[in-house]
Amino acid sequence: MLASVLLIASLEMAAQTIPVNTRFGKVSKEEVELMEYPADTSASALMLYEYTSVSIDFDASGGFKLNTRKHQRIKVLNEEGLDWGDVEMIYYNSNTLRDNISGIDVSTYNLVNGKVVETKMPSKYVFREDFTENYKKLSFSAQEVRVGSVIEIRYTVSSNIYWEIDDIFLQKDIPVNLSECIIRLPEMFEFNKKQLGFNTVKYEYAAESGSLPLGGGSVYSYTVNVDKYSAADIPAFKEEPYLYNAYQYYTALHYDIRSLTIPGSVYEDFSVNWGDVDDSYLDSDMMRRFRAQCQFKDEVAALPADGSDKDRIVSAVKLVKGKVAWDKSYKVLPQPLAQVVKAQSGTNADINCLIAGCLREMGYTVEPVMIKLRSSGLLLEHQPEMHPYDTFILKVTAADGTSYYLDGGSDDAYINVLSPLMLVEKARVLRPERMSQWVDLTRLGRNGTIMSVKASVAPDMTLSGTVSSKFSGQDSYSIKRDYNSFDDEDGFIEDIENNTLQEVLEFSQTGMKDYSSNASYEYKFSSDLGPEGDRIYINPFISRFHSKDSFQSIKREYPIDFPYPYMINYMFILEIPEGYAVEQMPENALVKLQGLDATLKLLANVRGQVLQISFSYTQNKMIGLVNDYESIREFWQYINDTYESMIVLKKI
Numbered sequence: 214m215l216a217s218v219l220l221i222a223s224l225e226m227a228a229q230t231i232p233v234n235t236r237f238g239k240v241s242k243e244e245v246e247l248m249e250y251p252a253d254t255s256a257s258a259l260m261l262y263e264y265t266s267v268s269i270d271f272d273a274s275g276g277f278k279l280n281t282r283k284h285q286r287i288k289v290l291n292e293e294g295l296d297w298g299d300v301e302m303i304y305y306n307s308n309t310l311r312d313n314i315s316g317i318d319v320s321t322y323n324l325v326n327g328k329v330v331e332t333k334m335p336s337k338y339v340f341r342e343d344f345t346e347n348y349k350k351l352s353f354s355a356q357e358v359r360v361g362s363v364i365e366i367r368y369t370v371s372s373n374i375y376w377e378i379d380d381i382f383l384q385k386d387i388p389v390n391l392s393e394c395i396i397r398l399p400e401m402f403e404f405n406k407k408q409l410g411f412n413t414v415k416y417e418y419a420a421e422s423g424s425l426p427l428g429g430g431s432v433y434s435y436t437v438n439v440d441k442y443s444a445a446d447i448p449a450f451k452e453e454p455y456l457y458n459a460y461q462y463y464t465a466l467h468y469d470i471r472s473l474t475i476p477g478s479v480y481e482d483f484s485v486n487w488g489d490v491d492d493s494y495l496d497s498d499m500m501r502r503f504r505a506q507c508q509f510k511d512e513v514a515a516l517p518a519d520g521s522d523k524d525r526i527v528s529a530v531k532l533v534k535g536k537v538a539w540d541k542s543y544k545v546l547p548q549p550l551a552q553v554v555k556a557q558s559g560t561n562a563d564i565n566c567l568i569a570g571c572l573r574e575m576g577y578t579v580e581p582v583m584i585k586l587r588s589s590g591l592l593l594e595h596q597p598e599m600h601p602y603d604t605f606i607l608k609v610t611a612a613d614g615t616s617y618y619l620d621g622g623s624d625d626a627y628i629n630v631l632s633p634l635m636l637v638e639k640a641r642v643l644r645p646e647r648m649s650q651w652v653d654l655t656r657l658g659r660n661g662t663i664m665s666v667k668a669s670v671a672p673d674m675t676l677s678g679t680v681s682s683k684f685s686g687q688d689s690y691s692i693k694r695d696y697n698s699f700d701d702e703d704g705f706i707e708d709i710e711n712n713t714l715q716e717v718l719e720f721s722q723t724g725m726k727d728y729s730s731n732a733s734y735e736y737k738f739s740s741d742l743g744p745e746g747d748r749i750y751i752n753p754f755i756s757r758f759h760s761k762d763s764f765q766s767i768k769r770e771y772p773i774d775f776p777y778p779y780m781i782n783y784m785f786i787l788e789i790p791e792g793y794a795v796e797q798m799p800e801n802a803l804v805k806l807q808g809l810d811a812t813l814k815l816l817a818n819v820r821g822q823v824l825q826i827s828f829s830y831t832q833n834k835m836i837g838l839v840n841d842y843e844s845i846r847e848f849w850q851y852i853n854d855t856y857e858s859m860i861v862l863k864k865i
Contacts, residue, residue: 229391229445233262237284240322240363242329247288248361252446253388258294260389261363262286268397269375271425277375282316284367289360294387298358300366305374307347312372314351321355322363332357376470376483384410384464389447394466399423400436401479403471410464411770412448417441442466454763455773455837457587457634462771469596485597491641491649493599494583499562500643502547503581507570508554509533516575522611523628529571530621530628531728537564539622543586543604543634561622565607568621572609581605582618582652583641586634587774594639594651606635608642608652618657625693627730629657630686633776636835655835658730660686661780666755669788670742670862677739680755687777689724689732696725696732706736713755715740749793749862753785753826754855761853764846773837773845775809783828787860794865795819799826799858806848808841810834813852824860 230252234241250259266282287297298321304312319334334356344350355364383392398404408414421437444464452459473481494500507513509532516528537559544560550567553559559567569579585592586603606620617628626632636655643649661684668678684692699705706717715738724732742749758781764773789795802815810833817826830852837845 231259231261231390233286233391235262235264235391235393237318237365237367238320238331240286240329240331240365242324244286244288245322245324245329245361245363247290249290250288250388250390253449256294256388256449257289257291258297258387259288259290260285260385260387260392261288262390263383263392265381265392265394266397267378267381267395269399269402275425276373279372279375279378281370281372281379282367283370285365287364287366289358289362289364291360295358295360297387298355298362298364299352300354301350301352303344303348303350304370305347305372306349310372310374312370312374314368314370316367316369317353318365318367319353319355320365321357322365323357323359324361376473378404378468378470380409380460381466382460382463383414383442383444383466384412384447384450386450386452388449389444391445392443392447394442396440396442396466396468397421398438398440400438401475402473405469405471406440407467407469408465409467410462412444412464414442414444414464414466451766453766453769453771453773454760455775456771457774458590461590485599487594487597487641487649488647490597490599490601491643491647494602494643495645497546499546499605500581502550503566503569505550505566505570507574508550508567509536509571510574513571513574522577522613522615523617525575526572526577526609526617526619526628527728529575530568530619533564533567533571533621534624534728537567539564539624541622543622545583545602545604561604561606561620564621565605568619569607572607576612578610580608580610581643582608582654583643584635584637584654585639587637588634592637592639602641604635605643606631606640618654623690623694624726624728625690625697627689627728630690630730631657632690633687636687636777656778658686659780660688660777661782662688662758663782664756665784665786666753667786667788668751670749670751670790670793672790674742674744674749675739676742676751677737679735679737681733681735683731683733685731688779689730691776692732693725696722709736712757713738713740715755747864748796749790751787751860751862752856753787753799753858753860754783754828755785756783757853757856758783758830759849759852759856761849761856764842764849767846769839769842772839773842775832775835775837778833778835780831781829785826785828787824787826789819789822789824789862791822792864793862795824795860796863797859797861798824799855799860802855804848804851806844808834808844809837809848811848813848813855815855826860828855 250256264284268280270278270280272278289295304314317339321332323330339353341349341351381394419439421439423435423437425433427433447464450463470483472483512532537553537557540558540560542560544562547562547566553563572579583602583605585601589603592601606618609617619628620626620631623632638653638655640652640654641649642652664682666678666680668676670676696705706720710717718737720736722734798817799815804813812831814829
């Protein structure tokens with residue numbers, strides 16, 4: 214028990230836009246009458262107040278419990294904010310380690326005939342169900358929620374996984390009027406602490422005394438370290454383009470346990486190095502299933518024994534993917550392989566294990582490459598984590614030492630062509646005897662788009678011609694994913710027409726559904742140039758390769774995360790109609806941006822009755838730094854201004 218108690222009211226609170234009484238149930242009429250949040254009039258809802266209390270306490274048996282208490286007060290400002298009345302929580306529940314959610318108290322406050330009316334949610338509206346093997350889902354919905362409502366929620370999560378404090382997010386995707394957090398940790402625990410994000414958070418420290426009766430009249434006394442945080446007027450997190458994981462940039466508190474020390478009794482070191490992490494995976498069911506024997510020995514024996522290593526590897530991949538379909542999920546732990554084969558469907562981990570077995574049967578060395586997906590945030594070499602990975606891919610090494618990387622999941626991928634989610638600088642090739650090593654997956658090959666347009670002007674003032682496009686490496690992955698996202702080819706063609714304002718004729722494609730590193734399409738087109746006159750105006754850029762909407766914000770607080778390095782080569786060739794001459798054409802340009810190691814080059818020239826425009830763009834860096842944002846934004850604007858360039862033909 215604690216000898217002294219800190220009340221939340223005693224915190225020196227940061228000044229918030231909307232004054233609130235922070236006690237549960239003390240919702241004011243002014244809060245219910247509030248129509249908009251002055252600091253963000255576009256907000257769909259407002260977190261009027263959030264309080265989080267985290268403590269590691271002794272339980273009745275003398276063990277430790279992690280207790281997290283949450284209190285939220287939410288104002289619904291428009292229809293989009295109604296979803297804040299629906300809550301889902303996923304929590305851990307295994308045989309020995311489990312969370313327990315209790316003390317759920319939910320009320321909705323509305324203005325009825327000029328008075329504040331409270332509607333409490335009955336406990337029968339709390340639902341619990343199995344979510345996965347070791348997780349459950351709890352859900353509930355506040356009652357009588359409508360535009361203008363104030364919703365108040367509180368609950369407690371108790372867990373015997375006392376060493377894992379979840380990140381505490383002070384920032385949301387709606388603005389936060391006031392957020393407060395108290396974290397109480399007995400002195401025997403040491404944590405690494407880190408504040409994330411870009412908003413100002415006030416911090417105070419206090420010490421309390423704690424004691425634990427040991428029996429026989431003896432008492433164990435200790436100090437409780439108390440960290441107090443508060444922040445006001447936190448803006449809603451604005452998600453920008455080119456951002457794979459927003460949560461790593463939210464304003465949040467991160468606590469990572471280092472050790473537990475009880476003098477003369479217990480010492481437990483929770484810190485790990487990457488060798489410890491490697492060993493935990495090498496000794497797991499993941500590796501036992503990865504090393505399992507080939508499930509398709511007869512079929513592998515029938516595969517051609519000649520051909521290049523790449524051809525032979527591809528034959529094994531096609532064999533497995535022809536028998537087991539990807540279920541669109543990424544996992545670390547494979548299922549029993551015989552079960553996967555029988556079901557004819559599995560995760561990428563399942564399929565990778567089956568491919569690995571086939572390739573080992575063919576004489577190749579196959580190793581798992583552990584990956585934290587970009588959507589899960591950065592994996593930092595200097596900060597080992599015990600369970601950092603989301604999935605694994607395969608590294609296949611041939612007899613001559615050449616290595617190939619592949620993932621058996623997506624049908625749009627290929628050897629050395631992966632989902633952009635997997636293109637990380639730090640992936641871990643898992644090997645026994647502390648021989649694991651880091652590998653960079655961002656530069657496995659060259660990625661590019663080559664597009665050429667041959668066009669002419671007809672007497673009826675229509676522009677017609679042929680577009681030919683070829684895609685390689687990661688660009689082939691992207692175009693295949695786009696093409697295969699439509700129910701049929703007509704949907705893809707319609708999308709081209711909508712983006713280019715052309716009529717697409719005689720469309721054909723190659724490789725869009727093939728397991729390869731290339732794809733292409735070609736079509737004839739026609740578009741109206743408008744009324745005939747002394748001049749003809751033609752925009753030579755049939756396609757735009759950079760969205761003009763990408764960097765509209767004047768300021769950006771987190772890095773730009775591009776999918777991969779790439780290059781574009783675009784050629785526009787126009788047959789100048791008889792009786793016309795070129796009055797205006799795009800200006801030649803050579804512009805470089807050091808921050809992205811990017812280069813734009815444009816050349817325009819006329820030879821006889823042919824005008825030719827060559828446009829190229831290369832970008833070698835995937836990350837744009839915050840300090841470079843202004844120059845990147847200006848560069849992007851310059852590119853899009855280039856796309857607006859016009860050819861003007863004048864009648865002579």
